[in-house]
Amino acid sequence: xxxxxVASMSNLFAALGWALVDLLDHPAEAARAVAGDRPWxxxxxxxxxxxxxxSIMARYVLAPVTLDVGDCAFEIAPGTTVATLLxxxxxSSAPGLEVWDPTRWKGRRxxxxxxxxxxxxxxxxxxxxHTCPAQPFSLATMTTSLxxxxxxxxxxxxxRIGPNRSRPRLEEWLAPAPLAC
Numbered sequence: 418x419x420x421x422x423v424a425s426m427s428n429l430f431a432a433l434g435w436a437l438v439d440l441l442d443h444p445a446e447a448a449r450a451v452a453g454d455r456p457w458x459x460x461x462x463x464x465x466x467x468x469x470x471x472s473i474m475a476r477y478v479l480a481p482v483t484l485d486v487g488d489c490a491f492e493i494a495p496g497t498t499v500a501t502l503l504x505x506x507x508x509s510s511a512p513g514l515e516v517w518d519p520t521r522w523k524g525r526r527x528x529x530x531x532x533x534x535x536x537x538x539x540x541x542x543x544x545x546x547h548t549c550p551a552q553p554f555s556l557a558t559m560t561t562s563l564x565x566x567x568x569x570x571x572x573x574x575x576x577r578i579g580p581n582r583s584r585p586r587l588e589e590w591l592a593p594a595p596l597a598c
Contacts, residue, residue: 428470433559435469436462439517440563441572446519451568455560460519462559466541467507468517474501474543510538525552 440447440461450458475498482493493499508515511532521528530536537544542552549555 429555429558432462432466432470432555433562436465436559436563437566437572439465439468440567443517447567450563453564453568455564456524457519458560458563459525459556460522462556462563463522463525463541464517464519467539470505470507470541474549475499476501505540506538507540510534514539525556 440450446457446461450461478493478495478497478499480495484491484493525542527533527536527539530539533539542549542555
């Protein structure tokens with residue numbers, strides 16, 4: 418349980434931030450989340466994760482591994498847990514994937530993966546037995562947070578995301594509007 422909590426926290430806050438950014442950039446889609454449409458808010462979260470994810474994944478070493486980093490090599494013993502970054506093809510595997518579109522999700526799977534050479538080329542939480550065990554917790558947390566934050570607070574933009582989705586630091590882009598006391 419502790420590993421699920423730690424693993425989800427390593428990615429959760431950044432993913433929630435980008436989901437807020439994407440909803441603010443798409444007011445019609447945000448309105449559905451504000452109205453409490455939880456399946457829609459989850460689709461928005463999945464789509465934001467797909468586009469912005471730079472996930473840390475924990476890998477358990479089963480056999481000795483030599484990791485050559487150029488100027489030295491590391492011997493990694495079985496039983497060691499190694500944190501790696503997930504290699505992603507989420508925007509380059511088929512035409513149109515560079516655009517934020519939550520309608521591409523049906524539940525927690527892509528609605529139409531026919532343009533992909535393999536469904537595993539696009540992911541938000543991994544596939545099959547490699548699916549992140551924190552997926553239900555993370556999506557429940559994000560969906561609840563998105564619906565509550567977007568319905569209770571008014572946000573203003575302090576920047577824009579470029580067409581290539583190069584992203585400035587979140588705190589440069591997203592600032593909560595002043596709250597009335």
